[in-house]
Amino acid sequence: MGSNSKSNALMWFRKGLRIHDNPALHHACEGSAHLYPVFVLDPYYLEPDPTSSSPGSARSGLNRIQFMLESLVDLDSSLRSLGSRLLVVKGDPADVIIRLLKLKEWNIGKLCFEFDTEPYSQVRDSKVKDFATISGIEVFSPVSHTLFNPAEIIQKNGGKPPLTYQSFVKLAGQPLSPLSQTLTSLPPVGNVGDAETLSVPTIEELGYRDIQEEFSPFRGGESEALKRLKESLKDKVWVANFEKPKGDPSAFLKPATTVLSPYLKFGCLSSRYFYQCLKDVYNNVKRHTSPPVSLAGQLLWREFFYTVAYGTPNFDQMRENRICKQIPWDDDEELLAAWREARTGYPWIDAIMVQLQKWGWMHHLARHSVACFLTRGDLFIHWERGRDVFERLLVDSDWAINNGNWLWLSCSSFFYQYNRIYSPTTFGKKYDPNGNYIRHFVPILKDMPKEYIYEPWTAPLRVQTKANCIIGRDYPKPVVAHDSASKECRRKMGAAYALNHTMDGSVGEEDLRSLRRKLEEDATHDFKSRSQKQKLIH
DNA sequence: GACAGGTTGCGAAA
DNA sequence: TTTCGCAACCTGTC
DSSP states (O other): OOTTOOOEEEEEESSOOOSTTOHHHHHHHTTOSEEEEEEEEOHHHHSBOTTSSSSBBSSSBHHHHHHHHHHHHHHHHHHHHTTOOOEEEESOHHHHHHHHHHOTTTOEEEEEOOOOOSHHHHHHHHHHHHHHHHTTOEEEOOOOSSSSOHHHHHHHTTTSOOOSHHHHHHHHOSOOOOOOOOOOOOOOOOOOTTOOOBOOOOTTTTTOOOOOSSOOSOOOSHHHHHHHHHHHHHOHHHHHHOOGGGSOTTOOSSOSSOOOHHHHHHTSSOHHHHHHHHHHHHHTSSOOOOTTTSHHHHHHHHHHHHHHHHHSTTTTSSTTOTTSOOOOOBOOHHHHHHHHTTOSSOHHHHHHHHHHHHHSOOOHHHHHHHHHIIIIITTOBOHHHHHHHHHHHOTTOOHHHHHHHHHHHTTSSSOOOTTOOOOTTHHHHHHOTTOHHHHHHSGGGTTSOTTTTTSGGGSOHHHHHHTTOOBTTTBOOOSSOHHHHHHHHHHHHHHHHHHHHHHTTOOOHHHHHHHHHHHHHHHHHHHHHHHHHHHHHO
8 A cells, every 4th residue: 555545444333333234334444454443432431430329330330331341342253253353442432533543553544433313422423523524534424323314304304303103104214225245354453553452341340349140131242133133033923913012011031022122222233134124024924013013113113213302402301392391390309219229119110120220121111110100100200310210220221212202201292191190000910910020020029919019018917927028117118109199290290281381382490480389389278178178077 | 273193091891 | 802981182284
């Protein structure tokens, strides 16, 4: 190669931790003498945070950190089998990439990375892109994390994202196919020089010592993703008849869904490849389910939330969010902690929260149960608080999808039927009358007879004694009474909706404060009039 | 302005 | 196992 021909490429991995269907990687290889595959470890994301209520960093639970490290190990080994390897560098991602682009030894002429729609990533990437552009480095940043380009769909809809699934699907049409070529070899890594590259660290090397005894049963990486995909698709009848709302949230030995979400989150699995595989199955069976409930429909839900999230400023908060109802949520640290730490006294809710802590994954309907309970169903706590807990602990936590679902479940956007409240007792009972799910994740209740396991506070004392679980001592009493709490939530939601309707989307801080006052006054008044009646009766 | 339709509520009644 | 009342929400479309 000539001395001034900058024919080396830097492939920046962030999400998209895969070899298959990776257009940025393909482009990075084309005409490159050397290829530098880089992943930047961000200390802010990884550093142990002893003040957090469960193991992990401030931003991520240990399960997701572990999943990411496994994905990196797998990526490195795949790169090695193609004659390359993964260069791991520590530091602030944008700063690190800019530093590497400046290195004389690397002599980078082309920077390739997958386009990322998240606000955090947009800021980070434009910093790097700006530097590359003024330095005369070619930048290639294709959309390949999603089936569609969110920007295109928003444009097709006149500049605003569609706010219903149906209108989204109509607008979106057919997704693009995955790349058909597979890479058989990669250009070699050139002289690394002063870049201070590492190999993928272990969880212990990151400073984590006390690894919990039960942890996520899902291993990270592209190989694992493709294996899991193949396994899921083997049962063609199951794939063809899949209907999301009918799954069993209490199934944990064999989950009722594919559990491919963590792999989609990190891009270990290409959504476009997944979609194509599903189409192949559908083409080979007589009858199959359709969106929104089908498996392919689930991938379209992902697209829907990515699109709305990309086109909605302040999507991850209530304030200044065009599509979010303004609701006077309570701020109760005690109740929030009880929910987060699985001590609400409702075994179904607590078991789900334990599964979140231990596995970093729960069934979709289980997520609904606890999200509804925290917000509009029982505790009336701000959905942003619950969102934070999920965002940190879920192995599959995905910015657009997580925020979208919290908006949905709290009846702040997309879904508005706030009278439909999940029961923290009977909902789980429908699927698991014996309470096996509770017995596994809340073992203190393992000997509670099934008649009482969903409402252990109703068990006679002799039953509690026999089960070695005294309610109020070994396991908490319910933090709220569901009947009255949910009634109260309905009342508040009704008042908040009325206010949002009257003010036509311009509810401000002061309006919420006065609504909160009014709601409290009404509650006190009701209480007093009830007491009056009681006095009259007696 | 009316109307149709909305992945996933509950509990009672048939 | 399906259907209904509950009380009445929203967006997209005409």
